[in-house]
Amino acid sequence: MHGTRILQEADRxxxxxxxxxxxxxxxxxxxxxxMRRAFSDGDLNYLANLCHACGACYTxxxxxxxxxxxxxxxxxxxxxxxxxxxxxxxxxxxxGAFARNxxxxxxxxxxxxxxxxxxxxxxxDRGVLTGIHTGPGAFYKLMPHNAMALLFGAAxxxxxxxxxxxxxxxxxxxxxxxxxxxxxxxxxxAVRDAGELRYLDGGGVGCFNEDDHPTDRxxxxxxxxxxxxxxxxxxxxxxxxxxxxxAREAPYAWWDxxxxxxxxxxxxLVVGPIGLLSEKWMRDRVLVxxxxxxxxxxxxxxxxxxxxxGLALLLWRESAAMGPLLALHLGVVFALFITMPYGKxxxxxxxxxxxxxxxxxxxxxxx
Amino acid sequence: MTRRFDxxxxxxxxxxxxxxxxxxxxxxxxxxxxxxxxxxxxxxxRHTRNMRCAHDAATEILTGPYTEEEFxxxxxxxxxxxxxxxxxxxxxxxxxxxxxxxxxxxxxxxxSLGGTLSLGRTNSFFLGGGRAMLNALYxxxxxxxxDVLYNAEVIDLKIEDGMFLSAQLKQPIGGKTEVRxxxxxxxxxxxxxxxxxxxxxxxxxxxxxxxxxxxxxxGAILKLLLAKGVQEIGxxxxxxxxxxxxxxxxxxxxxxxxxxSVVFGIVVNKHAERFYDEGEDIWPKRYAIWGRLVAAxxxxxxxIIFDSTVVTSFMPTLFxxxxxxxxxxxxxxxxxDASALEKTITDFNAAVQPGTFDHTILDDCATQGITPxxxxxxxxxxxxxxxxxxxxxxxxxxxLGTRVNKQSRMLMKNGKPSANMFAAGEIMAGNxxxxxxxxxxxxxxxxxxxxxxxxxxxKNARN
Numbered sequence: 001m002h003g004t005r006i007l008q009e010a011d012r013x014x015x016x017x018x019x020x021x022x023x024x025x026x027x028x029x030x031x032x033x034x035m036r037r038a039f040s041d042g043d044l045n046y047l048a049n050l051c052h053a054c055g056a057c058y059t060x061x062x063x064x065x066x067x068x069x070x071x072x073x074x075x076x077x078x079x080x081x082x083x084x085x086x087x088x089x090x091x092x093x094x095x096g097a098f099a100r101n102x103x104x105x106x107x108x109x110x111x112x113x114x115x116x117x118x119x120x121x122x123x124x125d126r127g128v129l130t131g132i133h134t135g136p137g138a139f140y141k142l143m144p145h146n147a148m149a150l151l152f153g154a155a156x157x158x159x160x161x162x163x164x165x166x167x168x169x170x171x172x173x174x175x176x177x178x179x180x181x182x183x184x185x186x187x188x189x190a191v192r193d194a195g196e197l198r199y200l201d202g203g204g205v206g207c208f209n210e211d212d213h214p215t216d217r218x219x220x221x222x223x224x225x226x227x228x229x230x231x232x233x234x235x236x237x238x239x240x241x242x243x244x245x246x247a248r249e250a251p252y253a254w255w256d257x258x259x260x261x262x263x264x265x266x267x268x269l270v271v272g273p274i275g276l277l278s279e280k281w282m283r284d285r286v287l288v289x290x291x292x293x294x295x296x297x298x299x300x301x302x303x304x305x306x307x308x309x310g311l312a313l314l315l316w317r318e319s320a321a322m323g324p325l326l327a328l329h330l331g332v333v334f335a336l337f338i339t340m341p342y343g344k345x346x347x348x349x350x351x352x353x354x355x356x357x358x359x360x361x362x363x364x365x366x367x
Numbered sequence: 368m369t370r371r372f373d374x375x376x377x378x379x380x381x382x383x384x385x386x387x388x389x390x391x392x393x394x395x396x397x398x399x400x401x402x403x404x405x406x407x408x409x410x411x412x413r414h415t416r417n418m419r420c421a422h423d424a425a426t427e428i429l430t431g432p433y434t435e436e437e438f439x440x441x442x443x444x445x446x447x448x449x450x451x452x453x454x455x456x457x458x459x460x461x462x463x464x465x466x467x468x469x470x471x472x473x474x475x476x477x478x479s480l481g482g483t484l485s486l487g488r489t490n491s492f493f494l495g496g497g498r499a500m501l502n503a504l505y506x507x508x509x510x511x512x513x514d515v516l517y518n519a520e521v522i523d524l525k526i527e528d529g530m531f532l533s534a535q536l537k538q539p540i541g542g543k544t545e546v547r548x549x550x551x552x553x554x555x556x557x558x559x560x561x562x563x564x565x566x567x568x569x570x571x572x573x574x575x576x577x578x579x580x581x582x583x584x585x586g587a588i589l590k591l592l593l594a595k596g597v598q599e600i601g602x603x604x605x606x607x608x609x610x611x612x613x614x615x616x617x618x619x620x621x622x623x624x625x626x627x628s629v630v631f632g633i634v635v636n637k638h639a640e641r642f643y644d645e646g647e648d649i650w651p652k653r654y655a656i657w658g659r660l661v662a663a664x665x666x667x668x669x670x671i672i673f674d675s676t677v678v679t680s681f682m683p684t685l686f687x688x689x690x691x692x693x694x695x696x697x698x699x700x701x702x703x704d705a706s707a708l709e710k711t712i713t714d715f716n717a718a719v720q721p722g723t724f725d726h727t728i729l730d731d732c733a734t735q736g737i738t739p740x741x742x743x744x745x746x747x748x749x750x751x752x753x754x755x756x757x758x759x760x761x762x763x764x765x766x767l768g769t770r771v772n773k774q775s776r777m778l779m780k781n782g783k784p785s786a787n788m789f790a791a792g793e794i795m796a797g798n799x800x801x802x803x804x805x806x807x808x809x810x811x812x813x814x815x816x817x818x819x820x821x822x823x824x825x826k827n828a829r830n
Contacts, residue, residue: 063621
């Protein structure tokens, strides 16, 4: 017996799939399944996070609904995946945040934005929020750099700690034997698999979305989103290095590295999320975990808002709008940071961990 | 349908789609009438997994070679010579090119990763299985401009002097129930889902058959063609039948209800008696004979019995084995006579001779002094819990069909080729497969003759 109803169903499906195995060439889920004959909760959560929801196994399955065997692996694993995020969340008390994710994230975002606006006004006199500030250090007229660094550093550290604790719990649940270590080769393999979204290609033809005609659109938009995010993160890192190593203060000129990285990343984070949202909108409902639409949408919107406010700040930073735009941008980014461990962001982390586990398993079979 | 098509294809599986694509590529306008709803399109192709093709050297997906001569010998072996040599050799020759042609139609192969079938040399596996293969063929056909209609059940054919004129539909489409076309390709499968028809040859036993494929393979087109002067071929009692789990649904249980554990135990009937040498032959031949063997037993039921030592030696099964701590307890759960089962197993165990077990070859583990013997892989059943799978005959497809020539053109009862009718797939499989079965050969027949039938029908229509 399993901990939840959906794991019970996942177990039933894996039993069906393990006696068929027609899908073994489509992605990593099925070869990983074939290495087992019985499935613990951890095994099922591992398989759920290994699934990239490309939908190929549903479209290719002779037993998918309306067949009486009712095999819908992508949807079942999507529900199990969402539940697994809550199951491994740290601290445990916050696991419930996943359930009402859209609402929680919008509330936190709104409160964060309000806090920054109020903070700017409270730290300085009221005029500073709507004043025109230019030249190096302009941003810090609104909020001192140290205050900003402290706030965001703390939020980021908290996010990293919470994520790490979650990953630790997940790794323990899926590890076999418990506490299994990984190796560099498997790690690099997982980086490659995640970096190119190897398993979002339906075994080669593309991802199935609105019908049985595969495309590469979801993969493309995901790449825009992910690499956009990475570029924006890199921009922040370079900015931090500039500040502390070179004593160069933001804002930087448009041609300077942090701005170039941030702008490119920002464009990726506009194109990607819009694309992903529209794909989600068109997606065949039979493949979708309706319960998690809120969580998915909330995260995509947060990424979109981060880039849009960032780009707006770049465009209007020399006007009176700079103060409010900076407050808005920082508020959104702050909200993104602190909600990271309790929203769709974790899918990337857990999927990566599952890929490491899979690469390791394959490696062990060869050895 | 007011539009007149060059080629009308009746059926919606591998053979039908290969015919439709090949006819369309030859320039013909094509209409495909699939009797099933969209989800169930493709008949037995939905459940297939691989295709047997000759090849002269190893490829990315196949170890090799598998020569035409070796394929021919394999076919001769399983059919016991009941095959049309000219057609069979033609099909085998064409199968070499089909390996590539089918890829050009969007179908993808995968390397054989796991499973239990050691067919990596002779058979190519479809990536994602038979339904994935079908989906690819439908996408290609539709992109080429082939018209496809679902739920399009044909109830009559107008045929005069061996010439097809039109087909009558059960439900009107576009206000019409008559479909006219210059040529016909019949690719509508066998009659395995038609229990009443099966009963003509098998009697009441057919009530206990389970049908592995869709309930739509009722042989309506075959029946019409045979009634209207097409020459028949094949023994109506011959079919591809394996033993499948008795708990499987009546129809469409597909591949996952099969059992490959026979070699690890014994098989008894409802009187708890063994009835055939479980160690006679190697996979996949032994797999294909058990359907008929069980069909010949009282009430068409049998039980594979083994013990806990071998439970991980075969593929995981959809239905769990039925378990008992003692033979008597197991017998009770199977509703068998406990003392009879105990005696059968005791006698069997006593007859087992020492040997070295290896299920991949015909090993030296055999019994001595019992009838029937178990000539290979015989090991004592003595470690509880004792386990069992109940099995029934699972019919995959039937061999009664329409006679064709090398152009896939139907031959009439008077021996003359039809003016414009072609057949492909299971409906004419009996030309090549008189009896027996070798894995993946149904798909070879479908693709090879489908491609030929489409091409020839297009040529015929445009003349």
